[in-house]
Amino acid sequence: MGTGLMIRVVVVDDQTLVRQGITSLLEVAEIEVVGEADDGRAALGVISSTGPDVVLLDLRMPGYDGIWTLEQLREQDMAVPVLVLTTFDDDALVLDALRAGARGYLLKDVTLDQLTHAVRTLADGGTLIAPSITDRLLRAIRSGPSPTGPDASPTQDLTDRELEVLRLMAAGFGNRRISEALFLAEGTVKNHVSSILLKLGARDRTNAVLRALHDGVLR
Structure with missing residues (x-):
């Protein structure tokens, strides 16, 4: 990301109201939403055509879900940072998303400041996982070989x-x-x-x- 350039994002969520709400909030924070999609297959087309800096991705969607989307992005060498934004904090789902290539993982109860910080962090090349998820994730890792x-x-x-x-x-x-x-x-x-x-x-x-x-x- 060059200094002073507006961050461009794509929002992927099957709920229209959620997409509209996230878009409105990000615009307040001067982050541009350049595309929306309601499932993974549609997301691939939007991401390919718009070239966003960050993708906000829900995991549980009918049809082509978030894990499928992450795997397809990796297989097609579409190297865009993906921030998972979901209501689900199941340990196995978190691990699946990270293994599939997600660079960030937040729950939808975050504040606008937390969301924009995460978007800017990923756009700058960093990673961000909600601390509450990290604690449980580490316990899950330690419990295995x-x-x-x-x-x-x-x-x-x-x-x-x-x-x-x-x-x-x-x-x-x-x-x-x-x-x-x-x-x-x-x-x-x-x-x-x-x-x-x-x-x-x-x-x-x-x-x-x-x-x-x-x-x-x-x-």
């Missing part, structure tokens, strides 16, 4: 600088804001992020942060 074995802890291989970058990633900072906070070139930050993902065996930033939380590196 470690993906790399019971004694493995790949976070031990991270350098001090990579840990600094990881902590800022967990705070929702994108690459540009991390570079400003640590006085590094943005290209250097991107290299650190790539190294972190490789060492943790993580597909994306969200999974890297969750793994670090699971290993106790981030508190």
Whole structure:
């Protein structure tokens, strides 16, 4: 996102009134809604034609739901940050959404400030998951086997600088804001992020942060 440019979003929800309400609220916050869709199949067309900075996606929709949409976006290499905005906070559903590529997860009871903060965070390259969901998510992860074995802890291989970058990633900072906070070139930050993902065996930033939380590196 360039500084000063209005963020462009697509809203995907099967309820017309919800879409209209979210659109009106975002416009107050000077975030432009460039398209709407009522299911996943329609969403793919709207996203392809409008090229938004962020997609707000409901999960439970008749027909082509949110998980299907996330999987299709990944398969078609449509690299747009997706913020799940739903009434459902089921642990399995949260994990499914994150595994499918969601970069953020919020419940619909959030305030306008929380929603706009999340949209701006994702547009800036960061991730954001509601704290109440994160707590339960970590318990769910800890209750299952470690993906790399019971004694493995790949976070031990991270350098001090990579840990600094990881902590800022967990705070929702994108690459540009991390570079400003640590006085590094943005290209250097991107290299650190790539190294972190490789060492943790993580597909994306969200999974890297969750793994670090699971290993106790981030508190």
